[in-house]
Amino acid sequence: AEQSPDSGNVYTLASVREDLVRQEDTIIYGLIERAKFPSNSHTYDEKYAQIQGFCGSLVEFVVKNTEAIQAKAGRYKNPEENAFFPENLPPSIVPSYSFKQFLHPGAASININKSIWKMYFKELLPLLATSGDDGNYAQTAANDLSLLQSISRRIHYGKFVAEVKFRDAPQDYEPLIRAKDKEGLMKLLTFTSVEETVRKRVEKKAVVFGQEVNLNSDDNDNENRKFDPSVASSLYKNWVIPLTKEVQVEYLLRRLD
Numbered sequence: 001a002e003q004s005p006d007s008g009n010v011y012t013l014a015s016v017r018e019d020l021v022r023q024e025d026t027i028i029y030g031l032i033e034r035a036k037f038p039s040n041s042h043t044y045d046e047k048y049a050q051i052q053g054f055c056g057s058l059v060e061f062v063v064k065n066t067e068a069i070q071a072k073a074g075r076y077k078n079p080e081e082n083a084f085f086p087e088n089l090p091p092s093i094v095p096s097y098s099f100k101q102f103l104h105p106g107a108a109s110i111n112i113n114k115s116i117w118k119m120y121f122k123e124l125l126p127l128l129a130t131s132g133d134d135g136n137y138a139q140t141a142a143n144d145l146s147l148l149q150s151i152s153r154r155i156h157y158g159k160f161v162a163e164v165k166f167r168d169a170p171q172d173y174e175p176l177i178r179a180k181d182k183e184g185l186m187k188l189l190t191f192t193s194v195e196e197t198v199r200k201r202v203e204k205k206a207v208v209f210g211q212e213v214n215l216n217s218d219d220n221d222n223e224n225r226k227f228d229p230s231v232a233s234s235l236y237k238n239w240v241i242p243l244t245k246e247v248q249v250e251y252l253l254r255r256l257d
């Protein structure tokens with residue numbers, strides 16, 4: 001049967017939180033996949049790449065070209081998606097699905113992928129990848145892109161979180177928005193106990209998903225972990241949660257425009 005355009009597209013605080021929980025799995029698997037490769041620094045070296053007709057590193061080459069193809073295939077028609085290089089993306093060439101307009105139109109102008117990109121290469125990657133070079137630069141770049149996309153999706157999901165929070169209590173949010181009170185908004189949208197639960201669950205998932213599974217029960221060896229689980233908790237504590245909240249504040253500031 002034909003789905004109505006709105007079905008599966010209704011957001012509530014419970015449903016957005018559930019989605020964020022599911023996105024944790026994607027991010028943690030992304031960390032595990034990237035950690036399979038050593039740092040492979042040539043992937044990020046503009047001077048190494050020397051790609052004809054392209055100025056930039058191999059990872060930039062892969063990300064820009066992949067985003068262009070995905071844009072043609074309609075990826076960025078979904079308001080949950082934000083490109084890393086939104087400048088000059090080609091238009092979608094596929095039939096369009098009518099996503100429910102849930103967000104305020106101001107949401108489209110919020111894209112903090114430049115900060116996410118910097119954090120990823122400067123802070124996260126040095127923690128995640130062991131030093132070394134195995135020549136798998138293209139695979140490394142592909143894994144970087146997929147992990148970057150899942151982190152970006154999680155952080156920009158703050159737009160949806162903010163919208164449901166606003167709809168649940170416009171009388172509390174409106175005066176702070178009118179006063180452009182960033183600090184007040186940050187305080188109002190923060191749920192410390194939820195954040196703590198998120199951090200603890202991520203830590204646990206990182207341990208569970210990253211372990212070597214053996215058939216002899218009880219001897220899951222922690223020597224052969226697929227990555228250091230503390231990287232996942234640092235990622236959430238230092239960057240994912242704070243940046244999701246920053247997106248929420250930015251969104252709310254535009255909510256009454």
Ligand SMILES: C=C(O[C@@H]1C=C(C(=O)O)C=C[C@H]1O)C(=O)O
Pocket residue numbers: 017161189190191192194195198240241242244245
């Ligand atoms: C995402 C939310 O907003 C804030 C950010 C959180 C996060 O990024 O995990 C958790 C709790 C809130 O402080 C939420 O309320 O669920």
